[in-house]
Amino acid sequence: MLDLRMGMKEKAKIAVLIAIGVYFVAFLGFNMETAAIDFLFFEIKMPLVFLILFSALVGAAFVLGFSTLHTYRRRREEAKGVDVKADGAKP
Template identity: 35%
Template sequence: MKKQVYVISSLLIVILIAIFVLLNMEDTAVNFGFATIKMPLILIVLVSLLLGALLIFLFSSISSFKNNRQNKANLKEIKQLQSKIEELEAKIGVETEVKDEKQVTEENSDNEDEEK
């Protein structure tokens, strides 16, 4: 069903573009300052559209590149912080075990004292 909707919408867009082309076939003068060129209006519109799309692609590529670089730096920092967390958890675990052993030893000695 999605494929049919895609095909039908694509055909409608192509038909609309064809109608737009037929309506804009008259020659139009474009003044570049140093020269004036006559060309069909549709070519002017399409060239402008393509140049705009190219500029958008370039600017978004630059932004995407910066974001990817920042993401890599963030991932590296996350890995470093996770290893630091694991290191600290291991250290706390050792200290907790030592405290638990002391507590058990003290309880045992208290129990022995009470028995005597």
């Protein structure tokens, strides 16, 4: 329940969350048609919304994995005493 004593920041956060929720529901509603995915030896049919969400999750996993790998390598080089610039290039 909205408290009348809430500040503008709290009200803005609630408004943004409501807008994101409405957008997500509309996204689900407009992407329910079935899409076929052809692999080499088989085919999968699933709602388009699941395909989009699955692709986004796979992409996020790749980004997280490469970011973690980069951070690990950089820390390992810093521990060895190698001077590493911000972009990862060695001087």
